[in-house]
Amino acid sequence: xxxxxxxxxxxxxxxxxxxxxxxxxxxxxxxxxxxxxxxxxxxxxxxxxxxxxxxxxxxxxxxxxxxxxxxxxxxxxxxxxxxxxxxxxxxxxxxxxxxxxxxxxxxxxxxxxxxxxxxxxxxxxxxxxxxxxxxxxxxxxxxxxxxxxxxxxxxxxxxxxxxxxxxxxxxxxxxxxxxxxxxxxxxxxxxxxxxxxxxxxxxxxxxxxxxxxxxxxxxxxxxxxxxxxxxxxxxxxxxxxxxxxxxxxxxxxxxxxxxxxxxxxxxxxxxxxxxxxxxxxxxxxxxxxxxxxxxxxxxxxxxxxx
Amino acid sequence: xxxxxxxxxxxxxxxxxxxxxxxxxxxxxxxxxxxxxxxxxxxxxxxxxxxxxxxxxxxxxxxxxxxxxxxxxxxxxxxxxxxxxxxxxxxxxxxxxxxxxxxxxxxxxxxxxxxxxxxxxxxxxxxxxxxxxxxxxxxxxxxxxxxxxxxxxxxxxxxxxxxxxxxxxxxxxxxxxxxxxxxxxxxxxxxxxxxxxxxxxxxxxxxxxxxxxxxxxxxxxxxxxxxxxxxxxxxxxxxxxxxxxxxxxxxxxxxxxxxxxxxxxxxxxxxxxxxxxxxxxxxxxxxxxxxxxxxxxxxxxxxxxxxxxxxxxxxxxxxxxxxxxxxxxxxxxxxxxxxxxxxxxxxxxxxxxxxxxxxxxxxxxxxxxxxxxxxxxxxxxxxxxxxxxxxxxxxxxxxxxxxxxxxxxxxxxxxxxxxxxxxxxxxxxxxxxxxxxxxxxxxxxxxxxxxxxxxxxxxxxxxxxxxxxxxxxxxxxxxxx
Numbered sequence: 001x002x003x004x005x006x007x008x009x010x011x012x013x014x015x016x017x018x019x020x021x022x023x024x025x026x027x028x029x030x031x032x033x034x035x036x037x038x039x040x041x042x043x044x045x046x047x048x049x050x051x052x053x054x055x056x057x058x059x060x061x062x063x064x065x066x067x068x069x070x071x072x073x074x075x076x077x078x079x080x081x082x083x084x085x086x087x088x089x090x091x092x093x094x095x096x097x098x099x100x101x102x103x104x105x106x107x108x109x110x111x112x113x114x115x116x117x118x119x120x121x122x123x124x125x126x127x128x129x130x131x132x133x134x135x136x137x138x139x140x141x142x143x144x145x146x147x148x149x150x151x152x153x154x155x156x157x158x159x160x161x162x163x164x165x166x167x168x169x170x171x172x173x174x175x176x177x178x179x180x181x182x183x184x185x186x187x188x189x190x191x192x193x194x195x196x197x198x199x200x201x202x203x204x205x206x207x208x209x210x211x212x213x214x215x216x217x218x219x220x221x222x223x224x225x226x227x228x229x230x231x232x233x234x235x236x237x238x239x240x241x242x243x244x245x246x247x248x249x250x251x252x253x254x255x256x257x258x259x260x261x262x263x264x265x266x267x268x269x270x271x272x273x274x275x276x277x278x279x280x281x282x283x284x285x286x287x288x289x290x291x292x293x294x295x296x297x298x299x300x301x302x303x304x305x306x
Numbered sequence: 307x308x309x310x311x312x313x314x315x316x317x318x319x320x321x322x323x324x325x326x327x328x329x330x331x332x333x334x335x336x337x338x339x340x341x342x343x344x345x346x347x348x349x350x351x352x353x354x355x356x357x358x359x360x361x362x363x364x365x366x367x368x369x370x371x372x373x374x375x376x377x378x379x380x381x382x383x384x385x386x387x388x389x390x391x392x393x394x395x396x397x398x399x400x401x402x403x404x405x406x407x408x409x410x411x412x413x414x415x416x417x418x419x420x421x422x423x424x425x426x427x428x429x430x431x432x433x434x435x436x437x438x439x440x441x442x443x444x445x446x447x448x449x450x451x452x453x454x455x456x457x458x459x460x461x462x463x464x465x466x467x468x469x470x471x472x473x474x475x476x477x478x479x480x481x482x483x484x485x486x487x488x489x490x491x492x493x494x495x496x497x498x499x500x501x502x503x504x505x506x507x508x509x510x511x512x513x514x515x516x517x518x519x520x521x522x523x524x525x526x527x528x529x530x531x532x533x534x535x536x537x538x539x540x541x542x543x544x545x546x547x548x549x550x551x552x553x554x555x556x557x558x559x560x561x562x563x564x565x566x567x568x569x570x571x572x573x574x575x576x577x578x579x580x581x582x583x584x585x586x587x588x589x590x591x592x593x594x595x596x597x598x599x600x601x602x603x604x605x606x607x608x609x610x611x612x613x614x615x616x617x618x619x620x621x622x623x624x625x626x627x628x629x630x631x632x633x634x635x636x637x638x639x640x641x642x643x644x645x646x647x648x649x650x651x652x653x654x655x656x657x658x659x660x661x662x663x664x665x666x667x668x669x670x671x672x673x674x675x676x677x678x679x680x681x682x683x684x685x686x687x688x689x690x691x692x693x694x695x696x697x698x699x700x701x702x703x704x705x706x707x708x709x710x711x712x713x714x715x716x717x718x719x720x721x722x723x724x725x726x727x728x729x730x731x732x733x734x735x736x737x738x739x740x741x742x743x744x745x746x747x748x749x750x751x752x753x754x755x756x757x758x759x760x761x762x763x764x765x766x767x768x769x770x771x772x773x774x775x776x777x778x779x780x781x782x783x784x785x786x787x
Contacts, residue, residue, distance in 0.1 A: 001326060001493045001495070003495055004493070004495050004498050007499075008502070011762070011765065011766075014762075015766070015769050018766070018770065019773070148773060148776035149776045149777055149778050149779070151773075152773070152776050155774060156774075197528075
């Protein structure tokens with residue numbers, strides 16, 4: 001028994017050392033979280049318009065085309081809790097900030113907090129690269145390796161980076177997400193099938209999730225209100241085939257909440273959810289705009305908020 | 307709790323250390339195993355525990371009653387029948403209720419007697435088919451006096467719920483397992499090392515091959531109309547690898563894990579893709595399920611000691627049941643029926659299906675005849691699996707219509723799964739070399755593997771592959787059965 005346990009322990013140590021090396025390699029690979037954090041650390045004072053939110057604004061609003069000195073702090077699956085944390089973290093340095101674009105859609109309103117959802121591993125990216133402490137010291141929220149499938153993908157990219165020096169940052173210099181393609185969005189499925197399967201997942205209204213997300217949206221709006229920052233709430237376009245199949249109660253609840261915020265803080269709200277100007281080619285998948293769609297949406301938004 | 311999870315990575319060492327260091331007497335070890343197994347199973351849903359507890363209690367009481375009425379065969383028969391009926395009724399309600407209601411409804415509607423039968427939203431308890439069959443087997447064995455009724459309730463509950471093989475087999479026999487729970491267990495270094503290696507190999511097959519085949523297979527099945535016939539053929543083959551690596555990977559982990567606790571489980575696989583015909587395939591694939599059907603259904607029906615036609619009927623009947631065992635759908639019934647027909651062909655023609663030795667015995671490579679037989683068997687098995695993978699007969703039919711076209715050998719339009727195909731080839735090569743061993747990592751101490759550094763390098767390489775080849779987690783396919 002002693003021999004067996006000794007060998008198992010030695011083996012476990014070897015594996016632990018290799019995993020630690022892998023973690024270090026992956027952390028050295030450039031990523032959008034680290035880039036946005038560093039950019040804001042150096043340039044926050046220049047920002048006049050800040051885009052927050054999840055993938056819908058990350059891939060849907062192009063800062064360079066929206067307004068002068070716009071930067072996008074949006075990121076994939078970014079929830080209101082993280083939006084609030086980021087705004088609070090940088091707001092003192094954003095001396096010229098006058099506008100915040102804040103999305104409100106069925107992702108950031110109806111999904112559970114990041115730590116409790118399918119993309120829980122992204123908590124680690126905020127913790128490691130942005131110094132966010134929302135999820136404390138729990139190792140699974142502080143290690144890249146806690147989620148092996150994404151670690152594996154990033155490790156391969158990091159090795160490529162070490163060999164070729166070329167990295168895919170996933171965002172442009174102003175934080176617009178440009179790493180989304182039809183290939184990785186659709187995973188080989190048709191837009192129609194994707195719309196059905198995605199809509200099937202987006203059913204029902206979980207009041208706990210709504211209460212949590214509403215609370216942080218409210219905190220964000222209150223903070224902006226306190227600082228005299230104009231807030232523009234937006235609901236980006238989605239494929240009609242998809243929105244038709246999502247639980248309609250979700251959109252009713254969304255509108256109710258938005259109306260409450262508009263009344264409370266006097267914020268502006270622009271709803272492009274079922275905007276007929278957006279067709280299939282404007283989408284990478286049922287709820288994400290393609291680059292072409294992002295150009296179109298940014299132009300519409302620019303005209304609207306002028 | 308899945309074998310491929312962080313929870314299990316913590317659970318196993320804790321149970322292992324408690325088992326060997328804290329609770330040394332066998333009776334306490336068995337109690338620990340029952341507790342650990344219930345935690346393991348309850349991790350999915352604690353309500354499932356009630357069902358498993360009920361099944362265990364019924365069979366335990368049934369066994370004791372059969373023993374009590376020794377000499378009164380009719381009462382014993384009644385108790386056995388009642389136990390079998392209760393177990394099958396539980397299985398029927400949780401697994402087949404909606405299927406039978408829907409079909410009865412359709413039949414009555416067809417006859418002009420529309421009845422609106424209520425369907426129920428029932429969650430299928432994980433592994434119910436496995437432990438139910440194990441429990442039924444015990445009752446029948448007690449009745450047939452193959453095994454004496456278990457008096458110790460802890461040992462019996464441990465036998466039904468033993469966590470390594472609880473959710474997806476191997477389906478064990480009381481005559482093999484119960485004596486092992488009685489024995490004083492001493493830690494055997496060689497057995498533990500061999501068990502650990504087998505677990506590692508099982509993990510490799512599951513994570514590196516099965517889980518990486520899954521995205522291609524799922525994508526193609528979700529988009530049959532958009533996938534080229536050539537790629538459908540590729541996917542048909544990939545699914546064979548996926549289901550094999552998934553299930554045999556699970557069984558390797560189960561058998562290896564049991565060895566860590568001093569138990570020997572039955573082998574469920576014996577390199578099935580090196581079979582030279584369909585009957586041989588079924589002697590190498592899911593051995594414990596087919597063994598169960600053979601002993602408790604096929605032999606009582608007369609087995610092969612009857613006319614050829616009757617033997618064919620018995621064979622087809624057993625395969626239909628085994629198909630239905632997989633799930634409540636006509637596609638599974640057809641899957642079983644198809645295999646039954648293929649096996650019946652060998653019964654009718656009298657073609658030899660049993661061989662004294664493994665394929666390519668004492669040779670590096672198989673003969674051309676053997677090779678063609680293996681490829682033919684693999685092709686038939688893979689094609690039949692279209693029905694296994696399809697959600698309905700309509701879907702299977704649509705898939706086959708797309709597959710069987712002249713374009714099936716035309717690779718223009720790209721080849722799916724290029725990333726995983728080398729791993730599949732590697733698996734076949736390694737398994738071919740090790741086909742006479744119990745499992746691939748049963749290292750003989752010859753050649754390079756006699757050096758400890760080489761063995762360790764191999765283990766580390768396998769772990770690295772497991773870490774770096776992780777794709778989004780897939781449940782074990784056989785959990786749904």
